[in-house]
Amino acid sequence: MGTHFSWVAWCVPVVPFGIGAALYFTESQQSTFLAINSVTRLAPDWIWTWITFLGNGWGVFALSFPLLILAPRALSAGIFAGCVAAIISALLKNAFNLPRPAGILQEHEFYRIGEAVFHKAMPSGHTLTAFAIASAYFFIAPAEKRKPFILLFIAASAVAISRNAIGAHWLTDVLVGAGLGIWCGLIGAKLASLLPNKQLLPRSPWPRIIAIGGLASLYVLLNETLDHPLNMPLQYACIALVLLTLILFLQQQSRRRI
Numbered sequence: 001m002g003t004h005f006s007w008v009a010w011c012v013p014v015v016p017f018g019i020g021a022a023l024y025f026t027e028s029q030q031s032t033f034l035a036i037n038s039v040t041r042l043a044p045d046w047i048w049t050w051i052t053f054l055g056n057g058w059g060v061f062a063l064s065f066p067l068l069i070l071a072p073r074a075l076s077a078g079i080f081a082g083c084v085a086a087i088i089s090a091l092l093k094n095a096f097n098l099p100r101p102a103g104i105l106q107e108h109e110f111y112r113i114g115e116a117v118f119h120k121a122m123p124s125g126h127t128l129t130a131f132a133i134a135s136a137y138f139f140i141a142p143a144e145k146r147k148p149f150i151l152l153f154i155a156a157s158a159v160a161i162s163r164n165a166i167g168a169h170w171l172t173d174v175l176v177g178a179g180l181g182i183w184c185g186l187i188g189a190k191l192a193s194l195l196p197n198k199q200l201l202p203r204s205p206w207p208r209i210i211a212i213g214g215l216a217s218l219y220v221l222l223n224e225t226l227d228h229p230l231n232m233p234l235q236y237a238c239i240a241l242v243l244l245t246l247i248l249f250l251q252q253q254s255r256r257r258i
Contacts, residue, residue, distance in 0.1 A: 081135065
């Protein structure tokens, strides 16, 4: 039987949506962005690029990949949530095609880390992904064991702030991304809860498909720079993490059935 969530959980995104709408329609979008951007620039650039890495789809998949061994249902929830988030992000970005800070403000008016991006601001894809994964892992866990997973929402909030810190998104973009991400996480957790236990065994097709996804992530991590060159140490760590997980997964495949 699939996991059931309180109606309250589905209503939570109304809060960030409401705040985002208030900022947008009161024309506070620029002032809030500039305030956050000014304060966060006091921290080293690498801190914000590393944090924003947690909202990169390939990055967070690689970091979560050991769950293939430890908790395949949780990883499945994250994958489903991430896929839904990617589709929603692409559709809304193209539909709205709103300008980012670099598309409105002069270069000297704010601090930017990395190349300038001018369009497709709403919603923040990194924030959407971060909250989708956090929500998926939170809601797929048994209700009595969810408390420690609140830390994932703190991490997702840090990703949201990082998008302002590096000059890529308005606060309204990340608020909308956070709300949508929670919905995506709920959907991902719901879908993963419907998977039969036998479909999560190491020799079943679904975990093997995920393992192939791990190989794809290795290719990306080895051949692309995710978000910023400062993130390369994280990419190397992710490569090691994925390789180790794949080795352990292959060992599971070679064990005899008892």
